[in-house]
Amino acid sequence: xxxxxxxxxxxxxxxxxxxxxxxxxxxxxxxxxxxxxxxxxxxxxxxxxxxxxxxxxxxxxxxxxxxxxxxxxxxxxxxxxxxxxxxxxxxxxxxxxxxxxxxxxxxxxxxxxxxxxxxxxxxxxxxxxxxxxxxxxxxxxxxxxxxxxxxxxxxxxxxxxxxxxxxxxxxxxxxxxxxxxxxxxxxxxxxxxxxxxxxxxxxxxxxxxxxxxxxxxxxxxxxxxxxxxxxxxxxxxxxxxxxxxxxxxxxxxxxxxxxxxxxxxxxxxxxxxxxxxxxxxxxxxxxxxxxxxxxxxxxxxxxxxxxxxxxxxxxxxxxxxxxxxxxxxxxxxxxxxxxxxxxxxxxxxxxxxxxxxxxxxxxxxxxxxxxxxxxxxxxxxxxxxxxxxxxxxxxxxxxxxxx
Numbered sequence: 001x002x003x004x005x006x007x008x009x010x011x012x013x014x015x016x017x018x019x020x021x022x023x024x025x026x027x028x029x030x031x032x033x034x035x036x037x038x039x040x041x042x043x044x045x046x047x048x049x050x051x052x053x054x055x056x057x058x059x060x061x062x063x064x065x066x067x068x069x070x071x072x073x074x075x076x077x078x079x080x081x082x083x084x085x086x087x088x089x090x091x092x093x094x095x096x097x098x099x100x101x102x103x104x105x106x107x108x109x110x111x112x113x114x115x116x117x118x119x120x121x122x123x124x125x126x127x128x129x130x131x132x133x134x135x136x137x138x139x140x141x142x143x144x145x146x147x148x149x150x151x152x153x154x155x156x157x158x159x160x161x162x163x164x165x166x167x168x169x170x171x172x173x174x175x176x177x178x179x180x181x182x183x184x185x186x187x188x189x190x191x192x193x194x195x196x197x198x199x200x201x202x203x204x205x206x207x208x209x210x211x212x213x214x215x216x217x218x219x220x221x222x223x224x225x226x227x228x229x230x231x232x233x234x235x236x237x238x239x240x241x242x243x244x245x246x247x248x249x250x251x252x253x254x255x256x257x258x259x260x261x262x263x264x265x266x267x268x269x270x271x272x273x274x275x276x277x278x279x280x281x282x283x284x285x286x287x288x289x290x291x292x293x294x295x296x297x298x299x300x301x302x303x304x305x306x307x308x309x310x311x312x313x314x315x316x317x318x319x320x321x322x323x324x325x326x327x328x329x330x331x332x333x334x335x336x337x338x339x340x341x342x343x344x345x346x347x348x349x350x351x352x353x354x355x356x357x358x359x360x361x362x363x364x365x366x367x368x369x370x371x372x373x374x375x376x377x378x379x380x381x382x383x384x385x386x387x388x389x390x391x392x393x394x395x396x397x398x399x400x401x402x403x
Contacts, residue, residue, distance in 0.1 A: 035116035038128075038137030039097040040066070048092035050202065053144040055135045056098045057105050058082040058190075059179040067181050068101040068112050071281040082179025084148060084190050084207060091206035096144055099134030103286045104273050105150060105181075107131055108158055108349050109340045113283050117337075122164045123375060126334045127346075129159030132193070136163040139193040146203050147193045150180060153265050154353030156191035157365040161329040161377030164367045166194045166394065168204070171384045172360035175207060182272035187264060187357040197366075197394035204391060215392035218242075220322050222249035226352055227328035234376050235328060238368045242400040247322055257311040257355035260304035264358070266293035267301060285343075312359040319361075319383040324393060328352055329365040329377035356381055364390040366397065 033039050040056050041063060054060060057067050059078035066072040081089070089095060100118050102110050110133025111117045118137035120128040128137050132149030136159035139147050149156045151169040160167025168191050175190040182188075192207075194200040204211040223239065223246045225232050239246060251257075270293025277287055318325060331352055339345045356363045366378045378397075382389045 033097075035100050035134075036119045037141065037143055038099050038118040038134035039143070040068070040100050040115060040134070042097040043095070045095040046089040046093065048094045050093045050145045050199070051096045052088060052093050052146050052148065052203075053097045053099050053135065053138045054082070054085055054095065054148040055101055055105075055132050055150055057101065057150055057181040058085055058098075058148060060085055060095065060098060063098060065181055067105060068103045068115050069276070069282060069286075070114050071104075071276040071279055073281075078179070080179065083176035085179070087207060088148075088203075093206065097138070099132070099138055099147060099149075101133055101135075102130030102155075103283055104269070104276075104290075105131040105152065105155060106269055106273070106286050106289060108154070108346050110134075110159060110162075111337070111340060120163050123162070123334070123373075125336045126374060127162055127337055127340045129162030129334065131155040132159050132191075135193050136160055136165055136167065139163070139165050139195055142195075145194070146199055149191050149193060150188055151191045151357065152185060152188040153261055153357050154350040156189075156193065157329050157353045157363060157377075157379060158350060160193055160365040160367075161375065162334040164375040164377075166197065166200055166367065167365040168192045168200060168387070168390065169356070169363050170204075170209065170387050171362040172357075174209060174362070174387060182268070184272065185268055187261065187268070189357070197391060197398045201391050201395065204387060209387050211388035211391040213388055213392065215389070215396050218244055218324070218393060218396055220245040220247055221324040221326055222247050222318055222322045224249040224251060224254075224325060224327040226254070227331045228333075230371060231328050231331075231333070231376060234371055235326070235368065235378050238378065238401075239326060242397055246326070249318055249325055249327075251311070251314050251318065251355075253307060253311040253314055254355055255351070256307045257358045258351045260307035260311075261354040261358040263296050263300050263304045265354075267296040268293075270294050270296070308358050311355060315356075315359050315361055315381070316383070319381070323382065323386070323389060325381040327379050327381075329379040333371060333374040333376070352379065360384060362387045362390055364394060366394050368401075
């Protein structure tokens with residue numbers, strides 16, 4: 001059906017000057033919506049050569065932002081789209097829906113007992129990963145050319161690794177968080193999912209991030225051995241097969257950075273979502289972890305900030321010696337849905353991704369084949385302000401993998 005929705009948006013009508021105004025936006029709604037496909041709402045807004053979807057933590061004018069939780073079922077519809085959404089619409093992209101997620105974007109599996117769990121199309125027995133589960137799923141299935149997610153402690157790179165797609169977490173603050181839930185976060189970044197490096201380059205360019213300077217060669221890069229032995233061996237073979245010279249890396253504060261990141265996430269999520277618990281509508285698992293944030297002491301936060309400073313220094317020094325750090329995205333192969341029912345099976349899945357939220361460095365998950373029928377993902381990390389190097393390195397590796 002066609003729905004005319006009254007929203008506040010930025011654009012032009014009949015040649016009038018661009019302005020912030022109240023416009024009627026034509027939205028073509030397609031029903032029924034299938035959460036198994038990764039969507040919580042499907043529609044078409046705008047026209048263009050690239051179709052995209054956005055995680056339901058980003059505002060889309062005329063729609064609610066429910067973040068996968070019945071605790072937010074009564075929130076008013078957004079009157080203005082998130083900054084990145086509006087930019088993409090203005091740059092000739094068509095928005096095709098809002099995507100499912102782990103409730104309140106606080107979980108690594110993507111399993112949502114309230115709204116349903118997106119299907120991991122390429123690996124149906126496996127979890128889609130969280131928290132941006134639907135955003136990864138719709139790209140993997142081809143329902144969208146790219147999608148937008150958010151990454152506070154790995155929530156773009158984790159599902160990208162599970163679903164066999166690319167997932168970029170830019171440096172902290174590179175992409176605007178205006179119109180993103182929660183409103184305040186010292187770790188969260190808006191990120192991008194694609195099926196290939198070329199599309200990733202196009203999307204980042206439209207978002208105003210310079211990434212299109214061609215890379216003719218890659219010099220020596222650092223490699224951090226931090227995953228299961230067979231995963232590290234797979235990645236080393238892949239990188240060596242691409243002709244790269246590898247230097248062994250060390251980051252003494254890596255494990256501390258993972259713990260410090262969790263302390264900050266827990267504290268900030270308690271501040272953002274703690275008031276929702278009184279209604280009893282948040283799932284037990286997520287509610288328990290939100291409540292744990294109330295117990296994070298000022299001393300713990302102070303120590304976490306000290307770790308942030310130290311770890312950031314270590315990463316900066318490493319990247320001053322070699323332009324890229326390579327490591328696994330996940331420490332183990334993604335678990336099945338059945339395996340993920342045991343909390344112990346997923347407790348450490350973010351230990352290789354969360355540290356780079358703490359330091360604020362850009363990081364990119366790249367699919368690099370399979371082991372035992374499960375996807376393997378390479379993570380590349382670059383110095384702050386060098387998202388372009390990550391994207392071009394991904395294109396360079398992709399070209400060599402094809403030959």
